[in-house]
Amino acid sequence: MQIEKLLQDNPSFHVWSDGSAANFGVSDRVVKYIYGKLKPGDVTLETGSGKSTFAFLLAGCKHTAIAPDPGEELRIRNYCSANQIVTDFTFIANSSAEVLPLLVNNIPALDFVFIDGAHRYPYAEIDYHFTEKKLRTGGYMVVDDIHLPSVRNLYVFLKNEKNWELDALIDKTAFFKKTGEEILINDWQNQGINRYFLVYSNMKAKAVGLIKSVLGMKRR
Ligand SMILES: C[S@@+](CC[C@H](N)C(=O)[O-])C[C@H]1O[C@@H](n2cnc3c(N)ncnc32)[C@H](O)[C@@H]1O
CATH class of the missing domain: 1.20.5 (Single alpha-helices involved in coiled-coils or other helix-helix interfaces)
Incomplete structure (x- = not known):
């Protein structure tokens, strides 16, 4: 199974500010849990990119990843071509805060949103704000790194809302299911x-x- 190979290879898709290779990826358990929630043809979006992107690619989703570093796209596509993985996805090399306000008007309803882009305040909330209206009822809003004070507010907010159900908390990642539109x-x-x-x-x-x-x- 390709997802097992990816997790074993554990490739580096990120870089530190000095340009050296880094791996800021989510845990293997989170990659597998995301993968398990997806169906071929699901419309999916993530802020940030890396190991998690492969859960969407391998599940056959119509996927968009937004991250400012074009090097991440190159490294993901290189790993895909070396491993015969179909690279039919959209990578937008820009900040989610710039992209999402325009993009949301031009994309179909989303089945799954993964928020793991910039972690400084208020990026997680910006990513949530511009994607939640596009997420269909029954879809998933997943927030990574909820232990960070700059992200935790969003987790606390969603946990208290009537139209979100906490499906799972895996390591530092919260999986919320949308149960309806906000009233x-x-x-x-x-x-x-x-x-x-x-x-x-x-x-x-x-x-x-x-x-x-x-x-x-x-x-x-
Ligand atoms: C923790 S890493 C994501 C890890 C990835 N989910 C994985 O499993 O490998 C954070 C990501 O956020 C991206 N990022 C940084 N600033 C961003 C911004 N303003 N908008 C969107 N993504 C951003 C980085 O390029 C990086 O891909």
Whole structure:
């Protein structure tokens, strides 16, 4: 099976800032879990590229990877041609923050999104924001490196929302399944992340109203 060979080879698709080879890839378990969720023909998108890209290529997805370093594309395509892997995918060599706002208007509905591009704040949230509307109900939104403070907010947010279900947490990667579109009430009030604040502010308003009415009664 080609995925086993890829994991054994463990090729380097990334570079450090001094140009030396690096491997910032997700764990083998995550590559296999992504692969297990995919079907041929699924429309998929990832921010970042590398080992994970092969889960999509080997599963026969219509895949787009977005990462600024064109060297990553070259190394992925070279590994593919050396291993007879079909390289029918789109690599966009740019920052996801530049690409996604334009791209989302021109792509079909997505079955699977993998967020593993820039990890500094607020990139994971930008990647989420521009892809979640395109993700079909039943599709997967997968966020890597949720241990980083700059990514963790997104994980906490999704865990609290009614239209996302945590399917699996593997190593540092969270797999969320979309169970429906977000239902907005007065902008922020239906979001799980605001639940306790809403209860607190309603109680506070009631208490203030009660105090005012008691004080008003005494003055009369
Ligand atoms: C942790 S690595 C991704 C590892 C990959 N998922 C794998 O399994 O090998 C981070 C990736 O984010 C990419 N990246 C860095 N800045 C980015 C940006 N602004 N937009 C999109 N991708 C970015 C890097 O080029 C790199 O491919």
